[in-house]
Amino acid sequence: MIRLKDVEKEYENGTYALRGITLTIDDGEFVFLVGPSGSGKSTIIKLLTGEIMPTSGRIIINGFSMTKISDRQIPLLRRSIGVIFQDFRLIEKKTVYENLSFAMRAVGASPRTIRSRIPYVLELVGLEEKTNQYPHELSGGEQQRVAIARALVNNPNTIIADEPTGNLDPARSLEIMRLLGRINELGTTVVVVTHERDLVDRFQKRVVMLDQGKITGDGVGYEAK
């Protein structure tokens, strides 16, 4: 579960990114976080992944209280979250399999666990045929599916996707959203940050709208506004 209560974030340069944000996302929910540039979407992601701390207010994510979390606990928090970026962030000199095994190695998974887990995840994202290919040999949509596989490979209970379709054409974007929907149906909480209204409209999911650091709407679809 993700819970933000009266969260404020002021950066060192005096910019107020978030003002009094209160938001609850239950386990297994699929939520779109939408808003224009500078509305505070990225700040929320950074707060949820422990990159930055709130100026005031309380944040609880997957049982970790961000106001009390120690440096040693941050890696544990991050293992419970899978993050997907607009620019994929794959390691170019590693194959699809190696990109995934690298993410598993980093959290201390044994070679046996890695061998059994990766084929399952690659099948889930439909890339079982691309195991030994390098990122530059894949299309944008395929690269994003590798990034989703990497986010999933350590079996997190939350996926946070930051503009996952920003670099893709509409057809590929729809594919990625459907894939995230399937992952959500398997029980994983999914939070998608996007500004693509057309895409959001195609799914009857909860939409949280942000503007100038405040929540301006919360409901199913854009009619929530």
Place this chain on the structure above:
Amino acid sequence: MQRHDFTYFVHEGASNLFSHGFMSFAAVGVTVACLLIMGTFSLVAYNAEMLLKTLESEYEILAFIDDDFSAARTQQVGEKLQQLPNVKSVEFITRQEAMDAFEQRALDDYTRAHLDPNMFRDRYAVFVKDLNLVRQTAEEVRAEAGVEDVRVDEDIAGGFILVRNVAGAVSLALVAVLLVVSVFIISNTIRLTTFDRRDEIAIMKMVGATNGFIRWPFVYEGFFLGLLSSLIAFVLQWLVYAALAQSIVAADTLKFLRVVPFSDIWKPVALTFGTAGMVIGVGGSLTAIRKFLQV
């Protein structure tokens, strides 16, 4: 740490060495040079120390005994001298022995022919424990009843101490400076590796790798760089030392120098080089990665 983690760290550390081959080569080269300079100066200081210890053990205060003293009283003087705090040992030299020793050093036949034991006095050669206290000890010897005169060469004693102290201080300063230089060079090499792998590090942090897990491959890289440097430096040190020792033995003017054979000291030298290499390597890598992990 589990076995598969260890294998991973070692593999990654070794791979990093080759991914920046030129920088690794440069780091090893500079570290070898630093170790070699440190080693050479330390070995010179060690040999100087050994030589000075030998000279120190041979350094003596001569205490001339009153001619009126009987053999029994002269012996009592020797016993009293032996009890002085800074005295290591005393050796009685009769006037005849003193004359014999002088005779061997006499320059010409005339002097030799006219030598008479009565020109000499019975004496004690007093050997000291600490050359720093030689003046004070000489005064204590002089104060003993029956000691008519004392001959002590304080300049030589002071010279010994000065040479030893300077050699020790110079080698210590060099070791400290070169150690810092080596750590800096290795640190820069590893910083380059961390910079090149910043995306991988960011992904590792994103998926929940601990700082320790991220740090270990770089620590191994530094360890390998240091170990390789110390191995090369040790072999070169051996060759340089053997060549220098050989030329000292061959030179007529340097015959008084006694060089400790490398076979007598190779174990502590290897241990010191190995330890210094590891400290430089691991220290350098920890310095390089520390700031990076704080981001």
